[in-house]
Amino acid sequence: MLNTRCLSRATLRAPHAPRISRNITTKANQTRAKAIPHPYAQRRQQHFVRSVVAVTALWGTATAAQWYNGEKFLREVHAEEPPQEQQELNFEKPRRKATSEEENRNLISSQHLQVQKSWENPGVYAWGSNSGKVVAPDSNESFIRTPRRIPFFDGKILRDIKLDRAFGAAIDERGDLLQWGTAFSKETTQPTPTLRGKNLTSLSISRDRIIALSKSGDVYSIPVSQEEQRTGTKPASTSWIPFWGGSNDISFRLRTPQNLAWGERVTQISSGLEHALMLTSTGRVFSFASGTQDYPRKGQLGIPGLTWETRPEGPFDAPHEIATLRGFPVQHIATGDFHSLVSDAAGRAFGFGDNSSGQLGFDFNPEATFIDAPSLLPTQRLYAGTAQQASVTNVFAGGNTSFLTIEAIKAVPNARDSTRVQADVWAFGFGLTGQLGNGRWTHLQSTPIKLPAFSGLYEYDEPTSSVIPIKLAYITVGATHAAAVMDNVASVAVPAASPRSPGSGKLTPNDTNWGRDILFWGNNEFYQIGTGKRNNQPSPTYIQPLDQAAEAEREKGLGFFGEKREKEMHRFQITPRTKVKVNGRNVEMEQKVECGRGVTAVYSAV
Known part of the structure; x- marks a missing residue:
């Protein structure tokens, strides 16, 4: 042991x-x-x-190696880096100083700049298909992807404009008709005056003719082709001066109804590919064949049994009153390619014509694809169970698609119920390329569907200190796409010292103007929506401001901390009607949008 x-x-x-x-x-x-x-x-x-x-020797060797490596590691990790020179601080770039109160407003707001440019530089922006040299007469490009000005209209104000891929038509400030495009003339590339001296106020287009309305209520049907205008029959002109007469320069037909009452005149016109509607000041509706290629055969004239074989004697395009609508004072009319819609003063809507895509708002019937007599749309059914009374305020149509604007309110409100008016927009018809605007790709929509982008919207109105509904000003419907202008609160006051207007003097140095919201949707095969991309848009969307050069100039040096502002997204807002000074004259003008067949235009309208 x-x-x-x-x-x-x-x-x-x-x-x-x-x-x-x-x-x-x-x-x-x-x-x-x-x-x-x-x-x-x-x-x-x-x-x-x-x-x-x-063992002791091995332990000592390992300890020594660990000590050496550890010291080396610590020296490498904790070694001080060589001192670097301190970087120079970047201070914020100085903001571009405004030289006037108006320029200061431009720097503050993109919308104010857009309003100002629309007053200072009236004209026409167009985009979409350029196969017929309509949106860019001086260019050989097949497509115009983003809004571009048509130089001919710079500084000009128009009464109306309508565009097709192959031809364009416009009414200038004097009331004369202008035409251009390859379907008009392959030799003439610029807008050319055709029908003059008629004081035209509005127009519509069919497949091969232009339907124009004068201030006095006369309705003219003019061929699109310049050759046909020259060689066709020219009616003799008349004058209130005895023995004073002559011939018109171009061929046209006068389509004003003959049996109008004393003081009654045509106030609205609308045309599809083969038919047109006329609305008079007393609420009567007339229809006639507006094209020469085919006679209307899908019931869109609203005359039961009327065909090419059964038509009465006389011109094939003679106007016919739609007798079924007597007793219903019609206020609005609309036409698609082969169908028609009307609404009356009592808030009712009627449809007739082609229903193969449900564009009349009735269930599709394969055995009867069209309805040849005006039929009442069951709009009250859309608000069943809500205790709201629905009233149709307007109708819009184009291609094979239709739209209704409806205002709904409680019939007998009590103390707890809201008495606000609810403004809604409903769509129905063909929507395979997104033209219904409901965010879906729908082949056939026979039951009206509400569009969330335009329905049940409200805003605060400062002058009245109340909440008001945001209604729709109007919809313009092309063959497969559409645009809507909202009737939201806008500010277009002009300073008293401004050289552009007599002025209201309501703007302070930091007050800015803004316009109305405008949205686009539908087919974008020809870049007609204006986003610069070719994909279809099933939901209403904004586009960038029309004048991108002005936007780029506005954003120079705007960053308070040196940030780049060129990537900031601004949306296009359209200018409402107001009095401004143009070319030394005080005029009341606004911007309007027009959707055609694969093309779109925004123009300065008087």
């Missing part, structure tokens, strides 16, 4: 094990050692000592 203890102690002090072993030998140990053979004990002790020495 003593030897075992000695070995244990020797293990604790391995380097001096032999010496310790000798020093602690006693008589008792010697007496006990005699029982163990000496050579064996000596060999065992030597073997143990060698083992301890080897």
